[in-house]
Amino acid sequence: MARPTLPSFQSFSLAGWKMKLRTAQQAWIKYRDANCDYESEFSGGGSAATFEYNFCLADMTTARAKELHEMIDKIREREGN
Numbered sequence: 001m002a003r004p005t006l007p008s009f010q011s012f013s014l015a016g017w018k019m020k021l022r023t024a025q026q027a028w029i030k031y032r033d034a035n036c037d038y039e040s041e042f043s044g045g046g047s048a049a050t051f052e053y054n055f056c057l058a059d060m061t062t063a064r065a066k067e068l069h070e071m072i073d074k075i076r077e078r079e080g081n
Contacts, residue, residue, distance in 0.1 A: 032060045 036056035043052040 028064060032057065032064070036060065 036053050039056050040049045040053035043049045
């Protein structure tokens with residue numbers, strides 16, 4: 001079976017794409033915060049929990065930024081920019 005091709009970026013509504021990205025990012029932030037809250041519970045509380053929570057936020061945010069940059073690179077590559 002042939003691999004389906006992705007539509008051209010130009011065929012997307014830029015406003016629609018931005019709205020979907022904003023919605024996805026807002027959902028991701030809620031996930032990140034809940035996940036880091038969960039992970040920080042294993043530290044035993046106190047200042048260690050705050051440290052674990054902040055470390056988790058930084059770690060997940062760095063990974064998300066990388067993911068978003070890779071997404072942009074793929075769009076540019078597909079469009080030949």
